Amino acid sequence: MLRNRLKILFENYDPAVRQVIYEVGEVEQRFISMKRPRGIMNEIDEIVTRIAGEELERLREDGE
Secondary structure, three states: OHHHHHHHHOOOOOHHHHHHHHHHHHHHHHHOOOOOOOOHHHHHHHHHHHHHHHHHHHHHHHHO
């Protein structure tokens, strides 16, 4: 139910941004019950870095 509400809330956003939101939400769900989660920031950083790299590559390919 929450996923559907988030999809509706962000449906007008760029697909790359929606992907970041979705994947970060998944990571947060895994860590949500931990009092002091270790590694969550690294995972979020990896998600953002990977998706940003993919988006830059896509934009380069579209520009050629």
